[in-house]
Amino acid sequence: MPITLHRDLPAYRILEREGVMVMSDDDATRQDIRPLRIGLLNLMPMKIATETQFARLIGATPLQIDLTLIRMSEHQSRHTAPEHMESFYHPFSEVRDQRFDGLLITGAPIEHLAFEDVTYWPELREVMDWTQTNVHHTFAVCWGAMAMAWHFAGVPKHELDAKAFGCFPVANEAPASPYLRGFSDECVIPVSRWTEMRRAELEAAGMRVLLGSEATGPCLVEDPARRALHIFNHFEYDTDTLKREYDRDVAAGVPINVPGNYYPGDDPARPPLNRWRSHAHLLYGNWINQIYQTTPFDLAEIGVERAG
Template sequence: MPLRLPDKLPAIDILKHENIFVMDESRAHTQMIRPLKIVILNLMPLKVTTETDLIRLLSNTPLQIEINFMKLHSHTPKNTPIEHMKMFYKDFSVLSEQKWDGMIVTGAPIEQMAFEDVEYWQEITGIFDWARTHVTSTLYICWAAQAALYHFYQVPKHPLEKKRFGIFPQTPLDPLLPIFRGFDDVFMMPHSRHTEVWRSDIDKVDALRVIAEGPESGVSMVMAREGREFFITGHLEYAPDTLDKEYKRDAGKRDDVELPKNYYRDNDPAKGPLVTWRSHANLLFNNWINYYVYQETPYNINEIK
C-alpha cells in the first residue's frame, strides 16, 4: 500500500522517480481504509531533505500510512521557505488534539548547547510529555534522542573530543527483539554528532535498555516502555550523499575537517560514498511500523493511552 502525503509535497515527485508508490490526499480519500497515522516533528534545517529521507523509508511497508508534519510555535526555521512551512506543516496546538499511531522526532544542529538554553526547550518537552499519552510508539533520533533521555530519565549528554563523523558498525544486543528482525550480527549506522550518551549512565536507569552499540560509536539504540519509545543516536535515515554534502560544506569553511570514517570508497571523496547501511535502515523502519506501531495500536485510535 502507498503512503498518504499532503498534496504537492516536494518529496512526492522525488520519490516517484525512484519508483516508490506514494499517494496524495485527494486520491487517498477514495479508499476505504483506516491508515496508520504518523506525525513527524522535523527539527532539521533542510526540511525537504529530511522529509524525503524519512518518507523513503516509511514507504517500505505494505500498510497505508498517512504522514503529517508538525512544527514548533516557538521557533521559525531559517533554511526552509515560509511558504513550504505554511503549506505542509501544522502547529503542535492543532495536531495535539488528535492521537497518533506513531511519531518521529528528528535531530537538530544544537547538540553543543545546554538543553535548557535551547529556545524551544519548554515547548518540545511539553510535546515529549504529550506523546506518552497520545502516541503508540515514538522514534527519537540523534539530538531528539539525547533530549528525551535527559528529559524523561535525567541521562546527561557528554561532549566528544572531536566530532563523531562517518559510518560505524553496531551490534544488536538482543537479536531476538522484533526491531531487529532480519538484521545481521553487525550493521552499519551513520553518525554525525559532537556529543554522546554513556552506557554507564543509562545502566543506572531500570526503565532503559541499551539494545545496540558499537565499539567506536558507543550507544546507538535504547528502548523504553516495551518499545513505546526508541532513542537512536545515529542517522539510519540518511541518504547516500548526506555525509558527503556535510563534509564538503564544512571543508569549505575550516581546515580541520576530517573525512567521514568508513564512508568514501578507498577513503577518497572523488570516488563517492560506499553505501553500507541502506538495507538495515529499511528493515528498522519496517520493523518499527509493523511490530511496535501496527500490531500494538488500537483500531480505534482514540483508545491510545
C-alpha cells in the same frame, strides 16, 4: 500499501520517481482502510531533505501511512521557504488534541547547547509529555533522542573529544527484538555528532541497548516504560549526506576529518558507497509493523488506558 502525501510536497515527486508507493490525499480517502497516523516533528534546518528521508523509509512498508508534518509553534525556520512551512507543516499547538499511532522526532544541529538553553525547549518538553497520552509509540533520532532521555530519565549527554563522523559498525545485541527482525549480527550506520550518551547511564535508567558499538557507544536504545526507541545515529541519511557535511566544512575552512569508512579507500575524491540502506528499511519497517500489531484500531483509544 503506500504512504499518503500531499501531491504538491516535494517528497511526493521524489519518492514517486524512486518507485516508492505514494498516494495523494484524494486517492487515500477512497480506500476503506484506516491508515496509520504517523507524525514527524522535524527539528532539522533543511526540512525538505529530512522529510523526504523519513517518508522514504516509512513509505516502503505494506501499510498505508498518513504522514503529518509538525513543527515547533513559535520557532521559525531560516533554511526552508515560509511558503513550504505554511503549506505542509502544522505547529504543535494545532495537533496537541490529536492522537497518533507513531511520532518521529528528528535531531537538530544544536548539540553544543545545554537542553535548557534551546529556545523551544519548553514546548519540546510539552511534546515529549504529550507522547505519553496521545502517541502509541515514539521514535526519537540523534539530538531528539538525547533530549527525550534527558527529559524523562535525567540521562546526560557528554561532549566528545573529537566528532564521531563516518560510517561505523554496530553489533546486534538483541536479535530477538521485534525491531531488529532480519538484522545481521553487525551492520554499518552513518554517525555525525559531537556528543554521546553512555551505556551505563542509559541502562541505569531502565533502557536497553539494542545496537551498540565499541567505537561510538550505544546506537539504538529501547525505553519500554515510555514506549519509545532512541537512535543516536542516522540510518535515514542519503548516500551523500556525510559528503555534503564534509564539503560544507571544508569550504568554510572548518577543521574536519574525512568521514571514516565512508569513501572507498577513505578518498573523498571517490563517490561514497551506501552500505546501510537495507538495514534502514528493515528498522523503520519493523517499527511500523510493530505499531500496526499493537496500536488500537480506534485512534480515540490511544492513551486512554495510560491516562487513566
